[in-house]
Amino acid sequence: MERLKQKILSDGRVLNGYVLKVDNFLNHQLDVELLDEMGQAFAERFAGEKVDKILTIEASGIAVAVMAARYFGNVPVVFAKKTESLNLDAEAYEADVFSFTKQKVSRVRVSKRYLLEGERVLIIDDFLAHGHAARGLISLTRAAGAIPVGLGIVIEKGFQGGRDVLADSGVRIESLAILDSIEDGQVRFR
Numbered sequence: 001m002e003r004l005k006q007k008i009l010s011d012g013r014v015l016n017g018y019v020l021k022v023d024n025f026l027n028h029q030l031d032v033e034l035l036d037e038m039g040q041a042f043a044e045r046f047a048g049e050k051v052d053k054i055l056t057i058e059a060s061g062i063a064v065a066v067m068a069a070r071y072f073g074n075v076p077v078v079f080a081k082k083t084e085s086l087n088l089d090a091e092a093y094e095a096d097v098f099s100f101t102k103q104k105v106s107r108v109r110v111s112k113r114y115l116l117e118g119e120r121v122l123i124i125d126d127f128l129a130h131g132h133a134a135r136g137l138i139s140l141t142r143a144a145g146a147i148p149v150g151l152g153i154v155i156e157k158g159f160q161g162g163r164d165v166l167a168d169s170g171v172r173i174e175s176l177a178i179l180d181s182i183e184d185g186q187v188r189f190r
C-alpha cells in the first residue's frame, strides 16, 4: 500500500536499531483516513473470502480491525485481552504470547462467547515480527473450532521470520507493507 509506505518513511522512527515507532498514525495517535484505507486494502486482498468475524489483539490492532470490519459487511470485531478479568477467565480460550519488544510472556484471552465453532475468522494485527502474537491468535481461533481464513498485517518486518514461523499453520498472510530491513535507522521495503 503506497500511501502507508510513504507515511512510514515520513513519520516512522527507528528505535534500538530494529523497532519501528509509528506512534503518530498507528500506535498512539490514529490517522483515521489512513486506517480507513488500510481497512479497504484488506477487503481487496481478501476479496471473495467469507468472513464472519475479525479477531485482533488489544490495543493497537483494534482500530485497524474496526475499520476493516466496515468493508466486510460490518462483521463483529473481537479483541484478545491481555489483562485478567474475573468474569472472563472461567470461560475463556487462552494462549501464551512472547513479546520480543517487552521480553516477556503474557497470556491473552478471548471469552468463549465470542469465538464460535465453524466461524470464519480473519485475524488482523498492526505488526508481524517473530510471529508470536499471530500464532497465539490462530491458536485461540482453532481452540474454538473456528477457521482462521487469513492473517491481515499492517506492517510486516520481513527480516524477523514471522512468516516462516507461521508457514506450518497454513494461514494465508497479507501484509500492507513489508520491510526488508532496518539498517542504520533506514527502512527498506521489499
Ligand code: 5GP
Pocket (backbone or CB within 6 Å): 018, 019, 020, 021, 022, 027, 060, 098, 099, 100, 101, 125, 126, 127, 128, 129, 130, 131, 132, 133, 134, 157, 162
Ligand atoms: P511478534 O509477536 O510477531 O513478534 O510481534 C508482533 C507484536 O509485537 C505486534 O503486535 C506489535 O505490537 C509488536 N511489535 C513488534 N515489532 C514492532 C515494531 O517494530 N514496532 C512496533 N510499534 N510494534 C512492534
